[in-house]
Amino acid sequence: MMKKRYIFGIILLGLIFQNHISAQDSNDCMQDLSIFAEYVKVKNYKAAFEPWSRVRANCPDINVAVYTYGERILKDYIKNGTPEEIEASKKDLIQLYDEWVQNFPKKKNKSTVGDVISSKAQALLDYNIADLKEVYNTFDEAYTKDAASFTNPKYLYNYFKTLYDRYKEGDSEVSMEMLFNKYEEVSEKFEIETTELSKKLDVILKKEDGGSPLTSKEQRNKRVYNINSKAIGTFLSNLDAIIAKEATCENLIPLYKRNFEENKGDSVWLKRAASRMDSKECSDDPFFVTLVEALHTLDPSADSAYYLGLLNDKSGNADEALKYYEESITLEEDNYRKAKILLKIANKFKTAGRRNSARSYANKALSYQPSLGRAYLLIANMYADSANDCGDTQFNKRAVYWLAADLAKKAGNVDNSLSKVAQRTAESYIGRAPSKTDIFTEGKEGAVIKFDCWINRSVTVPKL
Numbered sequence: 001m002m003k004k005r006y007i008f009g010i011i012l013l014g015l016i017f018q019n020h021i022s023a024q025d026s027n028d029c030m031q032d033l034s035i036f037a038e039y040v041k042v043k044n045y046k047a048a049f050e051p052w053s054r055v056r057a058n059c060p061d062i063n064v065a066v067y068t069y070g071e072r073i074l075k076d077y078i079k080n081g082t083p084e085e086i087e088a089s090k091k092d093l094i095q096l097y098d099e100w101v102q103n104f105p106k107k108k109n110k111s112t113v114g115d116v117i118s119s120k121a122q123a124l125l126d127y128n129i130a131d132l133k134e135v136y137n138t139f140d141e142a143y144t145k146d147a148a149s150f151t152n153p154k155y156l157y158n159y160f161k162t163l164y165d166r167y168k169e170g171d172s173e174v175s176m177e178m179l180f181n182k183y184e185e186v187s188e189k190f191e192i193e194t195t196e197l198s199k200k201l202d203v204i205l206k207k208e209d210g211g212s213p214l215t216s217k218e219q220r221n222k223r224v225y226n227i228n229s230k231a232i233g234t235f236l237s238n239l240d241a242i243i244a245k246e247a248t249c250e251n252l253i254p255l256y257k258r259n260f261e262e263n264k265g266d267s268v269w270l271k272r273a274a275s276r277m278d279s280k281e282c283s284d285d286p287f288f289v290t291l292v293e294a295l296h297t298l299d300p301s302a303d304s305a306y307y308l309g310l311l312n313d314k315s316g317n318a319d320e321a322l323k324y325y326e327e328s329i330t331l332e333e334d335n336y337r338k339a340k341i342l343l344k345i346a347n348k349f350k351t352a353g354r355r356n357s358a359r360s361y362a363n364k365a366l367s368y369q370p371s372l373g374r375a376y377l378l379i380a381n382m383y384a385d386s387a388n389d390c391g392d393t394q395f396n397k398r399a400v401y402w403l404a405a406d407l408a409k410k411a412g413n414v415d416n417s418l419s420k421v422a423q424r425t426a427e428s429y430i431g432r433a434p435s436k437t438d439i440f441t442e443g444k445e446g447a448v449i450k451f452d453c454w455i456n457r458s459v460t461v462p463k464l
Contacts, residue, residue, distance in 0.1 A: 029059035033066075040069040045076035060103050067100040071119075078127065090127045094120060114146030118155040125158060133171070136162040143189075151193055153228075157235040160186045164242055176246065177255060183243045184272040190236045195336045197232070198371045201225045205370045205414055226416035229371075233417025249282040257287055260294075267299040274307050283310060302332035306341055313348060339369035346378055355382045356454050373415025377422065380407035383455060384429055390453035395442050399449045401433035403459045436464055 032051035039048035077089040097120035121138035124130040139159040167174040263269040296304035309324030342365035349358035362375040383404040391397035412422030450458040
């Protein structure tokens with residue numbers, strides 16, 4: 001009995017001692033956490049390194065700052081350290097990302113695994129410490145495990161770019177079909193991120209248009225949304241540019257024909273194939289009809305109805321085409337996808353020379369998505385193209401360009417990804433509008449000029 005009590009006492013003392021050590025470690029970690037966090041805030045990464053290292057080793061799950069701030073510390077060593085420190089920090093950064101996923105896979109109950117692993121993949125690429133296959137597989141792991149938090153536009157672009165580079169290097173594991181499928185997948189992800197940003201920005205734009213002043217938080221958010229929108233626009237444009245070299249009708253049509261029988265029951269494959277052929281102007285090929293009919297039979301949807309409208313347009317059946325276009329809009333439930341379909345239809349009408357209809361559909365698109373800057377650009381371009389058809393004098397004809405320039409500026413204001421294009425376009429139109437000398441000579445300062453052509457709008461001549 002005494003022996004049992006003795007053993008129990010030893011165990012109890014051990015537990016008390018262990019708890020004391022754990023509490024002591026925790027207190028030390030909290031103190032070191034506070035110290036390194038303050039150093040990181042003032043960018044004194046050298047001083048932050050030792051207390052951060054102790055916390056990382058002893059209390060890896062105490063706070064996510066171990067990883068968010070640790071990433072900054074190691075990146076600074078990679079940038080400014082000695083050759084030995086640089087090489088060691090590169091390897092340590094990769095290890096840090098693995099520890100991050102293990103200890104803090106969530107933030108506010110939402111997974112961050114895709115974000116962290118894609119950051120790891122980007123580091124492998126940036127610091128040239130893995131081959132293209134490993135980099136791609138790491139990006140793919142991030143996307144497969146958690147696409148929702150894989151949102152960085154640069155990383156999404158490089159996810160595809162690494163696969164494209166493998167294809168161009170002749171990697172036997174990467175087929176043209178695999179390349180196109182991944183392009184469609186990543187493009188759709190970009191579209192999702194663009195829509196999410198647009199939804200947030202549209203709330204602010206509607207408030208502004210209603211004449212209500214924005215709070216400081218809303219102004220700050222608007223700047224952030226615009227920056228992110230511009231980044232997405234840039235990397236999506238880069239993505240389209242590299243696939244354009246491969247996605248020619250000469251490559252697409254034989255590929256889709258070859259794989260049609262195997263995939264004719266797959267609505268996602270059919271939609272992607274039809275979308276790619278449409279965007280690359282391959283829709284004149286008879287196989288496009290085969291694709292669209294198969295899609296509409298399998299899954300009557302907004303997409304299939306739009307393509308049927310397109311086919312009737314090409315056949316000269318304008319009324320039937322419009323019926324399918326309207327059906328497409330009715331079938332689509334998501335307002336942002338509805339806006340994109342409306343803009344597509346507007347572009348088709350513009351190409352056909354039906355400017356009034358094109359403007360009507362562009363304005364409908366804007367009613368669903370106020371931040372759809374391309375709709376404003378489309379209308380601006382049509383106004384500019386109509387300059388010679390509107391106005392009874394040379395001065396009044398050229399005054400149309402002021403109207404066009406205003407809409408081009410509006411495009412850049414609502415969609416920061418178009419800011420450069422919109423600015424160049426607006427400046428071009430202003431350059432064609434009457435000069436200050438013309439305004440003075442004609443005595444038109446402050447006059448209101450009405451355009452009685454299809455534009456049916458007016459513009460006020462600028463004051464000198």
